[in-house]
Amino acid sequence: xxxAYIRNFAIIAHIDHGKSTLADRIMxxxxxxxxxxxxxxxxxxxxxxxxxxxxxxxxxxRNYYVDPAGQEYEYNLIDTPGHVDFNYEVSRSLSAxxxxxxxxxxxxxxxxxxxxNYRLAKEAGIVLxxxxxxxxxxxxxxxxxxxxxxxxxxxxxxxxxxxxxxKTGLGVKEVLxxxxxxxxxxxxxxxxxxxxxVFDSKFDPYQGVVVQARLFDGRLDYRDQLTFMAxxxxxxxxxxxFFAPQAQATNVLSAGDVGYIVTGIKDPQxxxxxxxxxxxxxxxxxxxPGYQTIEPMVYAGIYPRGGQYRDLKVAIxxxxxxxxxxxxxxxxxxxxxxxxRGGFLGIFHLQIIRERLKSEFGLDVITTMPNATFRVxxxxxxxxxYIENPNQFPDYHLIKEVDEPYVLAKITAPNEHLNAxxxxxxxxxxxxxxxxxxxxxxxITYRMPIxxxxxxxxxxxxxxxxxxxxxxxxxxxYGPSDxxxxxxxxxxxxxxxxxxxxxxxxxxDFAQVLVTKLKDLVPRKLQxxxxxxxxxxxxxxxxxxxxxxxxxxxxxxxxxxxxQLRRQGQKAHIDLPQAVFDAILDIN
Ligand code: GTP
Numbered sequence: 001x002x003x004a005y006i007r008n009f010a011i012i013a014h015i016d017h018g019k020s021t022l023a024d025r026i027m028x029x030x031x032x033x034x035x036x037x038x039x040x041x042x043x044x045x046x047x048x049x050x051x052x053x054x055x056x057x058x059x060x061x062r063n064y065y066v067d068p069a070g071q072e073y074e075y076n077l078i079d080t081p082g083h084v085d086f087n088y089e090v091s092r093s094l095s096a097x098x099x100x101x102x103x104x105x106x107x108x109x110x111x112x113x114x115x116x117n118y119r120l121a122k123e124a125g126i127v128l129x130x131x132x133x134x135x136x137x138x139x140x141x142x143x144x145x146x147x148x149x150x151x152x153x154x155x156x157x158x159x160x161x162x163x164x165x166x167k168t169g170l171g172v173k174e175v176l177x178x179x180x181x182x183x184x185x186x187x188x189x190x191x192x193x194x195x196x197x198v199f200d201s202k203f204d205p206y207q208g209v210v211v212q213a214r215l216f217d218g219r220l221d222y223r224d225q226l227t228f229m230a231x232x233x234x235x236x237x238x239x240x241x242f243f244a245p246q247a248q249a250t251n252v253l254s255a256g257d258v259g260y261i262v263t264g265i266k267d268p269q270x271x272x273x274x275x276x277x278x279x280x281x282x283x284x285x286x287x288x289p290g291y292q293t294i295e296p297m298v299y300a301g302i303y304p305r306g307g308q309y310r311d312l313k314v315a316i317x318x319x320x321x322x323x324x325x326x327x328x329x330x331x332x333x334x335x336x337x338x339x340x341r342g343g344f345l346g347i348f349h350l351q352i353i354r355e356r357l358k359s360e361f362g363l364d365v366i367t368t369m370p371n372a373t374f375r376v377x378x379x380x381x382x383x384x385x386y387i388e389n390p391n392q393f394p395d396y397h398l399i400k401e402v403d404e405p406y407v408l409a410k411i412t413a414p415n416e417h418l419n420a421x422x423x424x425x426x427x428x429x430x431x432x433x434x435x436x437x438x439x440x441x442x443x444i445t446y447r448m449p450i451x452x453x454x455x456x457x458x459x460x461x462x463x464x465x466x467x468x469x470x471x472x473x474x475x476x477x478y479g480p481s482d483x484x485x486x487x488x489x490x491x492x493x494x495x496x497x498x499x500x501x502x503x504x505x506x507x508x509d510f511a512q513v514l515v516t517k518l519k520d521l522v523p524r525k526l527q528x529x530x531x532x533x534x535x536x537x538x539x540x541x542x543x544x545x546x547x548x549x550x551x552x553x554x555x556x557x558x559x560x561x562x563x564q565l566r567r568q569g570q571k572a573h574i575d576l577p578q579a580v581f582d583a584i585l586d587i588n
Pocket of ligand 1: 164
């Protein structure tokens with residue numbers, strides 16, 4: 001099979017613009033699946049994806065396309081996620097392709113993720129085919145969408161842009177032809193040593209690590225001895241193949257192909273996404289550049305509910321193999337026991353991880369309130385400390401300066417929502433950097449602390465703009481910030497899982513609402529228990545948890561002596577339900 005007859009491409013788009021629908025239609029028109037099978041979206045098969053109606057993981061499917069002249073082509077299609085938290089998956093997938101279909105919904109026009117994905121594709125240096133989707137919809141405004149696309153890239157013209165309905169199939173034939181004619185065939189050398197890029201991986205309980213790889217050079221035979229170059233791990237491949245869309249074993253993959261390899265490796269940490277695979281004999285000397293490691297936006301504690309630490313550890317290792325953006329280190333909490341501090345790309349990412357732990361591993365976990373990394377300059381130290389856990393935030397009288405990380409938030413929205421968006425962004429300490437237009441849309445850039453954007457900003461943005469505004473973020477520098485540590489004591493004992501670092505502006509309101517909520521959520525005991533919120537040694541809010549039963553209330557106010565005893569050395573044996581942490585997220 002010649003590379004001239006292979007095309008590796010992705011579909012990129014803003015969320016809900018129709019990627020999965022177009023992918024289904026392509027699989028159907030190439031007879032990869034029957035029409036009946038595709039009545040349900042085939043690619044979004046993970047439980048969390050069904051629940052949220054979004055794509056979280058990229059997938060690769062091989063289709064065989066027969067063109068009008070009767071020539072058969074191998075079309076490797078990679079579906080990519082659209083939510084702002086999963087940008088990283090998009091750029092990884094793109095590095096395995098030679099081109100992408102850039103899909104825009106004609107009822108919505110160019111939106112923030114359209115622009116962000118366009119930039120990722122340009123960085124990857126791949127060819128783009130612009131497509132306007134949903135032309136069947138009564139609300140479609142094809143002309144306006146076309147103008148916006150031309151604004152984005154002058155090479156997108158009415159002649160080069162396809163107009164389709166992924167739903168009815170209108171124009172999808174032309175899409176298949178454009179893939180043949182406009183996306184370049186791969187140009188690797190099958191006679192050179194094997195050079196394959198791992199762009200995705202997962203852990204299978206029976207097969208061990210299964211990777212997806214793009215072969216740039218060389219060939220891979222069934223049962224070749226392979227080396228994963230990052231950790232120099234050798235293994236005999238157990239099975240190789242491709243997805244169509246179910247796994248299909250094959251004997252050979254060669255330069256230009258995309259496929260899977262069952263490695264048999266049982267240690268999920270031995271293989272990483274971005275790794276280069278070569279043959280153990282006559283292999284490559286130096287690996288591909290791989291991927292940049294990504295820095296998480298937010299961190300949160302993940303703790304098992306009731307003694308399943310071992311299970312949690314195994315699950316987290318496996319999950320992180322499948323989600324390279326998710327990072328973790330072990331962590332200890334007095335209140336919650338042994339667990340992990342996870343790093344995430346955003347709150348939605350955290351939520352997805354929590355749900356995947358439940359749906360794929362049957363584990364119930366407690367996740368604490370997420371925070372950004374703080375940079376703290378301490379008296380008498382010349383290097384700053386980078387702090388990911390609020391408990392390590394130093395005492396206020398030791399601190400010279402505190403900095404927090406910022407992002408550039410690029411918001412696109414129709415003009416009429418500008419005021420509402422500015423009010424929202426300024427209430428979150430946003431600083432206006434740039435205001436530009438793309439077609440009839442405004443593109444507004446704010447510099448904002450991650451801590452202000454991480455909680456619910458995206459949801460509020462959607463709400464103030466009636467669903468029209470969209471968001472993409474990129475990291476910016478640290479900046480000085482008046483951050484303080486808020487400690488919570490229940491029954492005179494500090495609860496480490498309830499330590500927060502936040503801006504002085506927000507702390508009073510936050511503390512007030514928090515103690516009020518905690519009063520109802522923390523399980524009662526026989527005696528009444530005070531909840532105290534303190535900043536810099538001063539109690540700024542307080543509430544009392546009533547005693548369990550009326551009878552016990554008689555002597556509920558602890559005597560001076562009892563108070564003294566409780567203050568001394570005793571840990572709070574407080575059972576913190578997840579509801580406590582959910583309520584905290586709600587306050588923000
Ligand atoms: P994510 O997977 O969440 O990133 O979204 P997506 O881009 O894959 O969008 P999806 O294919 O799930 O489509 C979103 C919605 O648009 C669905 O309700 C589709 O039925 C609808 N849709 C997709 N294509 C068309 C089209 O050509 N015309 C119309 N009218 N609706 C469409």
